[in-house]
Amino acid sequence: MSKNILIVEDEDILREILKDYFLNEQYKVFEASDGKEALSLFEEEEVHLVILDIMLPELDGWSVCRRIRKTSQVPIIMLTARVDEDDTLLGFELGADDYVTKPYSPPILLARAKRLLENRKLVSKSPSNDNDTLSINGIYVHFPSRIVTVDGIDINLTHTEFEILTYLMKNQGIVLTREQLITKIWGYEFVGDDRTVNSHIRNLRNKLGDKAKYITTVVRMGYKFEGDV
Template sequence: MNYHVAVVEDDPNIQNIVTAYLKKDGYTVSMFDSAEKALQLWETSPPDMWILDIMLPGMDGFEFCKKIRRESEVPIIIISAKDEEIDKILGLELGSDDYLTKPFSPRELLARVKRLFKRIQPILDEDENKSQKIAAQQLIVYKNDRRVFWLGKEQEVTTKEYELLLIFAEHPNRAFSREELLLKVWGHDYYGSDRAVDDLIKRIRKKLVDIPLETVWGFGYRLRDEGK
């Protein structure tokens, strides 16, 4: 299962290290430098786990933790430069599942992430079966609901745009020829030009700005996902 981890941390160095370690281990990662920016993801496409720094500009990690806990039991790890016992107790009483103080080892954080997912995996598997969530990079497709999210925002897509995005999300990094995509999306009865694929890709790129849909010259297209 491809778990989606959201990290709220305003230190660029920690952002880069945590993102690199999580992606290397196969997780989809969304990174935010403020709780306010993370709220949009929480409201539209909640991740499978949150890693929250306490000291943030604006809303702090404790407040964001409380907000999440009022609505969900999603696992939360709090990280902070504070090492006082009262902060650890406060973090856990507010509903966080674990607590790490800075500086911390990225390997230790990764181990705690794995441990938490192992503990709640039966619940997440049940939710996964219900929603059929497919994630690649920050593209998330819910098969049962036929809903598409990009960068935490739900996108209005046509039937063919949805079908094409689902193909790419289910097979990240795989190159598809135009002929394959025509067959999968338009079906055997389509007799038009494969330019239809190019036009559909253009529309998707315009709607989902910065989506890593790469052109494989002389062949077709692929969705690049560096985390896989």
């Protein structure tokens, strides 16, 4: 089934270029040139991934991302012309899954979008051991529905937070380097640094509450999930 992409970009030329790349790969594309139009389209249409510029008329990308995250965990890639670490961290804190700085390569952006969609598709299937659930120390994951509960209470994770949590849990007791996490979650084409991983881990820990203690930091190496099945 064809996937639907919502491209939110106020610069007509950039939006058209991106649209052509995704159409050539047989995706269906919805376009919005401002934040209000983006939210209207998102509510009216089935959208599988959002490419969202930050600097938009009517309603900025931060606000659009925040509102989408109130009702949906659809993958979001944010675009910005500003090279600012605080902007990047804010985007991740609001629930963005990836962050691309302008000017960017459309083929690379397309590849990153494909990876987000493919990861979501793979996780929606049963894991390789044919079990569709995983439970460790009160953290319960149901893979087909992507529902995560902590002591019986649902928590809302972004696509990337879900990927990181389940990857850590499946490798319980094994130290995973930041490089391994980046390769697994974002792919080899990812352009970024360790702070991206750190930001997502921090958000994930905040949502896990008392269970955050099971994600331990291994100094100068990475992270490990500890606990008894």
